[in-house]
Amino acid sequence: MSAVFWRDLRLAIRAGGGFGLALVFFLIVVTLVPFAVGPETSLLRAIAPGILWIGALLACLLSLDRLFALDRDDGSLDVLATAPIPLEAVVAAKAAAHWVTTGLPLTLAAPALGVLLNLAPNAFGWLTLSLFLGTPALSIIGAFGAALTVGLRRGGLLLSLLVLPLYVPTLIFGAEAARVGAEGLAAGTALALLAAISLAAAAILPFAAAAALRVNLR
Amino acid sequence: MALTVTDLSCSRGGIRVLEGMSFALEPGAALILRGPNGSGKTTLLRTLAGLQPSDAGEVTAEPDAMAYAGHADALKGTLTAEENLRFWAGMFGASDIGPAIEAFDLGSLRHRPVQNLSAGQKRRLGLARLAVTGRPVWLLDEPTVSLDDRAVAQFGGMVRAHLGQGGSAIIATHTDLEIDAETLQLEFYRPKGRAVASDPFEGAFA
Numbered sequence: 001m002s003a004v005f006w007r008d009l010r011l012a013i014r015a016g017g018g019f020g021l022a023l024v025f026f027l028i029v030v031t032l033v034p035f036a037v038g039p040e041t042s043l044l045r046a047i048a049p050g051i052l053w054i055g056a057l058l059a060c061l062l063s064l065d066r067l068f069a070l071d072r073d074d075g076s077l078d079v080l081a082t083a084p085i086p087l088e089a090v091v092a093a094k095a096a097a098h099w100v101t102t103g104l105p106l107t108l109a110a111p112a113l114g115v116l117l118n119l120a121p122n123a124f125g126w127l128t129l130s131l132f133l134g135t136p137a138l139s140i141i142g143a144f145g146a147a148l149t150v151g152l153r154r155g156g157l158l159l160s161l162l163v164l165p166l167y168v169p170t171l172i173f174g175a176e177a178a179r180v181g182a183e184g185l186a187a188g189t190a191l192a193l194l195a196a197i198s199l200a201a202a203a204i205l206p207f208a209a210a211a212a213l214r215v216n217l218r
Numbered sequence: 219m220a221l222t223v224t225d226l227s228c229s230r231g232g233i234r235v236l237e238g239m240s241f242a243l244e245p246g247a248a249l250i251l252r253g254p255n256g257s258g259k260t261t262l263l264r265t266l267a268g269l270q271p272s273d274a275g276e277v278t279a280e281p282d283a284m285a286y287a288g289h290a291d292a293l294k295g296t297l298t299a300e301e302n303l304r305f306w307a308g309m310f311g312a313s314d315i316g317p318a319i320e321a322f323d324l325g326s327l328r329h330r331p332v333q334n335l336s337a338g339q340k341r342r343l344g345l346a347r348l349a350v351t352g353r354p355v356w357l358l359d360e361p362t363v364s365l366d367d368r369a370v371a372q373f374g375g376m377v378r379a380h381l382g383q384g385g386s387a388i389i390a391t392h393t394d395l396e397i398d399a400e401t402l403q404l405e406f407y408r409p410k411g412r413a414v415a416s417d418p419f420e421g422a423f424a
Contacts, residue, residue, distance in 0.1 A: 014297070074290050
C-alpha cells in the first residue's frame with residue numbers, strides 16, 4: 001500500500017506530474033478576485049473565507065481526472081487489480097497521495113493568500129485548520145468520482161459534474177468554520193462536522209471506488 | 219493442477235465470444251491460444267485473471283496465482299526502469315529484482331527513464347515484471363509484440379525457465395516461442411446460435 005503512495009508522490013513531483021498545477025491555479029483565482037470585485041477592503045474581508053475555499057476546491061478538482069485514467073491507459077490498473085493488495089487499499093493510497101500533492105500544499109499556501117484578500121487576523125488559524133480537515137474529503141470524494149469515470153475519454157467533464165454536489169457539504173462547513181472564526185467566535189462545531197465528513201468519506205468511499213473500478217475494468 | 223477451467227463462457231461488451239471451454243493446466247505446462255482477431259483471446263485471459271466475471275462455468279486455481287500481462291506494459295514513463303520494476307516487486311511482495319533484470323538483459327537500461335526507451339525495450343521491461351511477481355500462472359497477451367528476434371528468444375528462454383521451476387503459462391501469440399506447449403484453437407469455442415449475452419435490461423424492457 002505504501003508502495004503505491006510513494007510511487008504516486010514520485011510521479012507527481014517528476015516532470016509533467018502535475019504537482020504545482022493546483023497550487024498555481026489557486027494562486028491565480030485568489031489574485032484575480034480583488035481585481036474583479038474592486039479594492040474595497042471590507043468587502044474583500046467579508047468574502048475572503050468563501051473565495052479561499054472555492055479556490056481550493058476547484059484547484060483540487062483540476063488534477064482528479066488523471067488519478068486513475070493514467071494508470072488505466074498504461075495498463076497499470078489491470079496489474080494493480082490483480083496484485084495481492086486489495087483494490088480498496090490502492091484507492092486509499094492514491095487518494096492519500098493526491099491529498100499530499102494538492103490538498104496539503106493548498107492548506108499551507110492559504111494563509112499567505114489570505115493576506116491578498118485582507119482576511120480577518122483571527123480567521124487565519126481557523127481557515128488553515130478547516131482546509132486541513134476538509135481537503136482530505138475533497139481528495140477521497142474525488143477519487144470516487146475518478147473511479148466512476150475512468151473508462152471514459154475526456155471524463156473530466158462528467159467527473160466534475162458528479163463530484164461537485166458531493167463537495168457541497170465540505171464547502172459549506174469549511175467556509176462556515178473560517179467565517180465564524182473571522183468573527184471571533186469558536187468554530188468547533190463546523191470543524192467537527194468537517195472532520196466527520198472527511199472520516200466518513202475515508203471509511204466508505206474507498207470501497208465504493210474500488211467497486212466502480214472493477215466494473216470499469218471489464 | 220495449476221488451473222482448471224470447466225465449461226467456461228465469457229463475453230466482451232455484452233457479446234458472447236466463448237462458450238463451453240474446458241481445459242486443465244498442470245504445473246510446468248504451457249498452453250498457446252490461437253485464433254483470428256476477435257476470437258476471444260484477450261477476453262479469456264482477462265477472465266482468467268479475474269479482471270472480468272465469466273458468464274458461466276468455473277475457473278479453479280490457487281488464490282493469487284495469476285500474473286497478467288496485457289497489451290500495455292504497465293510502466294510509468296517518468297520513472298526509471300529500475301524504479302518501475304522495484305515498484306511492482308514491492309506490490310507483489312518480492313524484493314530481489316536482479317534476476318529479472320539479468321534475464322532480460324536490462325542492466326544497461328536500469329537508470330534510464332522509461333519514456334526514453336524504445337517500444338521493444340519497454341516490452342522487455344514489462345515482461346521482466348512477470349518474473350518479480352513470483353506468481354505461478356502467467357497469462358500473456360501477445361507478449362512478443364515489438365520484440366526483435368533476440369528478445370523473442372530471450373523471452374522464450376524465460377518462459378521455459380519459469381515452466382522448469384513448476385510454473386505454468388497461457389500465452390496468446392502467433393509467434394513460435396519454441397516452447398513445448400499444447401495449442402488451443404479458440405474458434406472451436408465460438409458460441410453457436412444467438413451470439414448476444416443475456417442482458418438484464420433487455421428482459422426488463424421487453
